[in-house]
Amino acid sequence: MDEDLERMTREELIDEAKRLRQGIREHRDCSGHDLCWHHPALWALLPDKTDPVPVVPEWPEFIKGCIKYRQSLDEQAPNAPRSNESYDE
Template sequence: MDEDLERMTREELIEEAKRLRQGIREHRDCSGHDLCWHHPALWALLPDKTDPVPVVPEWPEFMKGCIKYRQSLDAQLPDAPRTDDSYDE
């Protein structure tokens, strides 16, 4: 699956590492409501091009996952700044 790396020069590997790091930083730096979005741009950094269609839970189960995720943020980042900014499309 990663045979392309075997064929890259040192310079190409460095450029690939920089490109991947930038994509990871963009994802890492999501905050607020952006944490909740589907992020296909992150997966597009991989050389194997697929267009995975996620299995989406029904609303009640989906919302349970949102609540669980938010609770995990409270547990893992209890001192993180909080906001009450509303979601605007």
């Protein structure tokens, strides 16, 4: 699956590492309502091109997951700034 790395020069490997780091940073730096989105751009950094269709939970189960995720932020980042910013499309 990662045979392409074996054929890369040192410079190409450095460029690839920088590209992947940038993608990870963009994902890491999501904040606010952007935390809730599906991030296919992150998966697009991989050389194996697929278009996976996620299994999407039904609404009640999906909302339970959102609540659980938000609770985990209280536990894992209790001192993170909070916002009352509403979601606008």
